[in-house]
Amino acid sequence: MRGPQRWLWLCGGYLNLALAAIGAVLPLMPTTVFLLMAAWCFGRASPALRAKLLAHPRFGPTLRNWQDHGCISRRAKKAAILGMALSWLVVAVIFHNFLASAITAGCLVTVGSFIVTRPSQPSQRHE
Numbered sequence: 001m002r003g004p005q006r007w008l009w010l011c012g013g014y015l016n017l018a019l020a021a022i023g024a025v026l027p028l029m030p031t032t033v034f035l036l037m038a039a040w041c042f043g044r045a046s047p048a049l050r051a052k053l054l055a056h057p058r059f060g061p062t063l064r065n066w067q068d069h070g071c072i073s074r075r076a077k078k079a080a081i082l083g084m085a086l087s088w089l090v091v092a093v094i095f096h097n098f099l100a101s102a103i104t105a106g107c108l109v110t111v112g113s114f115i116v117t118r119p120s121q122p123s124q125r126h127e
Contacts, residue, residue, distance in 0.1 A: 009041045010042075010049075032063075032066075035059050038053060071120060077115055088105055091104045
């Protein structure tokens with residue numbers, strides 16, 4: 001890919017990578033979802049950058065497990081659910097608004113349900 005479209009995909013990849021870095025140090029901000037988006041953007045603009053991200057010693061295995069098997073580890077599930085619960089608590093405490101709390105809870109329960117229903121490890125099917 002060349003031209004402005006490639007540039008936009010690269011910018012999207014680096015933006016998501018920056019958000020993932022912020023999420024790595026802020027407890028209520030996700031990391032993995034931004035890394036997944038960065039890998040997707042880099043895949044469109046620069047397969048070499050995507051490969052580098054997938055080969056990362058810390059984050060690569062998680063990204064590859066999702067890409068290859070749709071798996072989310074138990075540890076990641078627990079962290080995501082805990083983070084979402086804390087996020088809801090922050091919204092409830094700060095806004096003191098039932099509607100905002102209910103909408104937030106509905107969104108987080110939906111996302112949490114998706115996360116919890118994903119496999120925790122690759123299936124052991126024998127072909």
